[in-house]
Amino acid sequence: MTFFTRLHSTVMRRCAALALSVLALGSGAAHAGYPDHPITVIVTYPPGGTVDAVARIIAPTLSAKLGQPIVIENRGGAGGMIGGSVVAHSKPDGYTLMLDASNYAQNPALHSKMPFDTLADFTPVSLLIRVPNVLVVTPGFDKVHTVADLIKLDKANPGKPISFASAGPGSAQHLAGELFNQLAGTHLQHIAYKGGGPAMIDVMSGQVPVMFASLGSAWPHIKDGKLRAIAVGGTVRSPTMPDLPTIAESGVPGFASYEWNAVFAPAGTPAPIVNRLSKALAETMKTPSVAQALTGMGAEIIASSPADLDKFRRAEIEKWQKLARKAHISLD
Numbered sequence: 001m002t003f004f005t006r007l008h009s010t011v012m013r014r015c016a017a018l019a020l021s022v023l024a025l026g027s028g029a030a031h032a033g034y035p036d037h038p039i040t041v042i043v044t045y046p047p048g049g050t051v052d053a054v055a056r057i058i059a060p061t062l063s064a065k066l067g068q069p070i071v072i073e074n075r076g077g078a079g080g081m082i083g084g085s086v087v088a089h090s091k092p093d094g095y096t097l098m099l100d101a102s103n104y105a106q107n108p109a110l111h112s113k114m115p116f117d118t119l120a121d122f123t124p125v126s127l128l129i130r131v132p133n134v135l136v137v138t139p140g141f142d143k144v145h146t147v148a149d150l151i152k153l154d155k156a157n158p159g160k161p162i163s164f165a166s167a168g169p170g171s172a173q174h175l176a177g178e179l180f181n182q183l184a185g186t187h188l189q190h191i192a193y194k195g196g197g198p199a200m201i202d203v204m205s206g207q208v209p210v211m212f213a214s215l216g217s218a219w220p221h222i223k224d225g226k227l228r229a230i231a232v233g234g235t236v237r238s239p240t241m242p243d244l245p246t247i248a249e250s251g252v253p254g255f256a257s258y259e260w261n262a263v264f265a266p267a268g269t270p271a272p273i274v275n276r277l278s279k280a281l282a283e284t285m286k287t288p289s290v291a292q293a294l295t296g297m298g299a300e301i302i303a304s305s306p307a308d309l310d311k312f313r314r315a316e317i318e319k320w321q322k323l324a325r326k327a328h329i330s331l332d
Contacts, residue, residue, distance in 0.1 A: 034094055034273050038069040041263075044083030044100045046076035050216050050297070054129065054261050055099050057293045058284050065280040079103045079170065081115055088116035092268035094277065097125065102172050102259050105316035109324035110170040110331040118317065122264040124309035125274055126281045129299040130258040132234030133176045134215045135247060136227040138206040147184075147231050147250035150210070154186040161189040164210040165203050167196035170331045175320060176212035176233060176257035178327045184252045203227065214259045215240060215298035233257040240298045260302075262309055278306050 041059070045051040052074060059070040075083030080103045090096035108118050116122075137144050144150045154162050166173035169192050181188055191208050193199035196217060203211045204226045211218075212233065219240060221227040231247045232238045235256045247255040263281060265274060284290055285303040294301060304312065324330065 034276060035066055035068045037095065038071050039066065039094070040071045040073055040096050042083045042087050042096065042098045043072055043074045044076065044080035044098060044103075045074070047074050050131070050214065050259070051099060051101050051261055053297070054294065054299075058128070058281070058290055061284045061287050061290050062280060065283050066276075079107055079110075081107060081111075084122075085115040087264065087266055088121040090266045092123070092266040092270075094265060094269055094273035096266065097277070098122070098264045099128075099261060100264060101261055102316070104262070104264075105313055106170065106172065106175060106320045108317055109320040110329065112330070112332050119314070121267050123267050123269045123274055124306045124313060125263040125265055126278045126306065127260060127262045127302045127304040127309045127312055128281065128285060129294055129301055130234070130260045131214055131216045131297065131299045132232050132238055133173065133212045133257040133259065134218050134222075134232050134238075134241075134244075135180075135230040136203065136211050136213050136218055136222065137230060138203050138209050139225060139228050140206055141209045141228070144209070144230065145228075147245075147247055147252060150230065151184050151186055151251065154188060158187065161187050162210060163189045163191045163208045164212065165191050165193060165199035165208040166211070167199055168192050168194060170329065171196070172214070172257070172259050173199070173212050175323060175329075177210075178329065179257060179323055180212065180247070180252065180255060182323065182326060183255050200227075212257065216259075219298050234300070238298065238300075239295070262313070274306050 041055055043052050043055045055072050059072055063070045075086055080100050084098060084100065087096055087098035104118065107114060143153055164177045166177065174190055177188055177190060180186065188210065199211060200213060200217065202208050204221060215232065215238060218227055222229050229241060229244055231250045232241065232244050233247050233255065235248065237244065237246055282303040285301050291301055
């Protein structure tokens, strides 16, 4: 290699390095100004539900942390997939986010065709909260006061299955009941309703004796004596009912069923923006007024990092896919 060839090669390498540095500085400067206009949060469920309530609880404080308005836009339907499709195909600039629920990880187990790739099309931002399911029975169901009672009664009457209600096929309550069946060796019979409200009404009235309900929605009725709580579905006891045992410690090891809410951004959203959002969300969740409102709904505040949410979502997707295959559950 001649002197001039070596010189040319050295100059070219240095020019390339300088170009990359300029691009990085420009990119960093652009991200440093984020956000400079309102951020839209797509809530994948209709107004009035738990996911919508969480969004509206955190929005004012998150807006103050980021210095820009937070616009809540409800895009409900298809178990969260309509709103998810909007976000998956949005510009990855940090101005369109998704607040989704546990159906995010359950849909891949229930549908062979979806309008997006659950993993590839979303960037994790933060797991906000988890709300454990709670095993409840109608107050007049005197034969069952513990998890052991329910298992014993089910196995003693194989020809007369005990029914459990859910918000519909493939709902979180349905999958929690099937998970219980698999781990406890029971044969509880699923009764699907068109929504969690009608299902809970029939459990309170005694039409169906059992439900694996979200603690957030069941807690007011438990306090009023309209439902009787048997055990909580989390991995640890709930501060809302500290004397109530978990299903796992009551003879069904490995049982864990939560309804959770998390924030995602479109795939390709720059890491500095994702980290800015994650930090702002963590600060929001630690704000006393926000924390009090959410724990009052029976929620466990998580406020995870993007990496932890990524690990969590992958484990959840795998868990529910295994269950759906074994229980032959499909919504196709």
